[in-house]
Amino acid sequence: MxxxxxxxxxxxxxxxxxxxxxxxxxxxxxxxxxxxxxxxxxxxxxxxxxxxxxxxxxxxxxxxxxxxxxxxxxxxxxxxxxxxxxxxxxxxxxxxxxxxxxxxxxxxxxxxxxxxxxxxxxxxxxxxxxxPEVIAQLLAHGDPVDALTAREREVLALMAEGHDNATIARRLVVTDNAVHKHVGNVFHKLGLSVGDSGHRRVRAVLAYLRRQGTTPTPPRPPAPPGRLP
CATH class of the missing domain: 3.40.50.2300 (Response regulator)
Incomplete structure (x- = not known):
């Protein structure tokens, strides 16, 4: 690669x-x-x-x-x-x-x-x-996300990290069926098609949240040459 x-x-x-x-x-x-x-x-x-x-x-x-x-x-x-x-x-x-x-x-x-x-x-x-830190900040803004339950927000955050339903189920210690239901609820509440699958649905959620408008952090002063940004 x-x-x-x-x-x-x-x-x-x-x-x-x-x-x-x-x-x-x-x-x-x-x-x-x-x-x-x-x-x-x-x-x-x-x-x-x-x-x-x-x-x-x-x-x-x-x-x-x-x-x-x-x-x-x-x-x-x-x-x-x-x-x-x-x-x-x-x-x-x-x-x-x-x-x-x-x-x-x-x-x-x-x-x-x-x-x-x-x-x-x-x-x-x-x-x-x-x-996860990026996702947490993106999810902190936007009215549609406010409609999600705490569990649905957890599922959405794990989706955004790139995890599939089976991994999400293991991470949250719930059944695959429960995750499938939460995913359906997330897309329904965000007005997104539940037909999207895999990472395409993750990017659709992130793009949707971006369109809702995130609040940019104030620009930091330029870092001196040779230092990490």
């Missing part, structure tokens, strides 16, 4: 490259800025792009904008974004295009190697991998 990595921190980029190579991935290219990412995606046609939200020169949103542009130039390109913080505006921007695998993880998830590599593989194969 070929990966293009966009990360300006030399230390983190080296660590990620070693980690990915040890886990059976092939790092086709490692770049440090947005133009480099676009060129690497064009030249190497990777299975997935792993992108830092903040890249030079301003360390604000170059990475996410480059990821969006890469998906525009190469429809369906799987992208997993890494961020130091939950950036609702950036997450919403990425979720606007629901074609192909998509993921948004906080950088501290990388230390959980099995979870991180599973998320990367899931995104590369067209799935979804959303950090």
């Amino acid at each position: 070929r990966v293009v990595l966009a990360e300006d921190s030399v230390l983190l980029a080296s660590g990620l490259e070693l980690l990915l190579n040890s886990q059976g991935f092939e790092v086709a290219a490692t770049v440090t800025d947005a133009p480099g990412l676009l060129a690497a995606v064009r030249d190497h046609e990777p299975d997935v792009a792993l992108v830092d939200v903040r890249l030079p020169p301003t360390f604000r949103d170059e990475g996410i904008r480059a990821a969006v542009q890469a998906r525009h130039d190469h429809p369906g390109l799987p992208v997993l974004v890494l961020s130091q913080y939950v950036e609702q505006e950036y997450a919403s921007r990425l979720l606007a295009d629901t074609r192909g695998g998509i993921g948004y993880l906080l950088k501290d998830r990388v230390s959980r190697v099995a979870e991180f590599t599973d998320a990367l593989r899931r995104v590369a194969t067209g799935g979804t991998a959303m950090d």
Whole structure:
């Protein structure tokens, strides 16, 4: 599985490259800025792009904008974004295009190697991998979500992380039938078709929540060069 990595921190980029190579991935290219990412995606046609939200020169949103542009130039390109913080505006921007695998993880998830590599593989194969913290903040806004019960919100959050019904049932210690019922209720209350299946339904929910309008967090000051965003 070929990966293009966009990360300006030399230390983190080296660590990620070693980690990915040890886990059976092939790092086709490692770049440090947005133009480099676009060129690497064009030249190497990777299975997935792993992108830092903040890249030079301003360390604000170059990475996410480059990821969006890469998906525009190469429809369906799987992208997993890494961020130091939950950036609702950036997450919403990425979720606007629901074609192909998509993921948004906080950088501290990388230390959980099995979870991180599973998320990367899931995104590369067209799935979804959303950090629970990102989901929690997205679910905190929007009137339609207020209609969900506490259990339905739990189910929706686990769906958004990319889990199937069987996994959700195990996590919540309920039956598969109970999860199926909760999923149906979620889609009914959010006005979404229950005919959607797999990760497509997850992206539909996230896109719907994005359209309801999330409240962007105030922009943080640019990070000094060489520091994590």
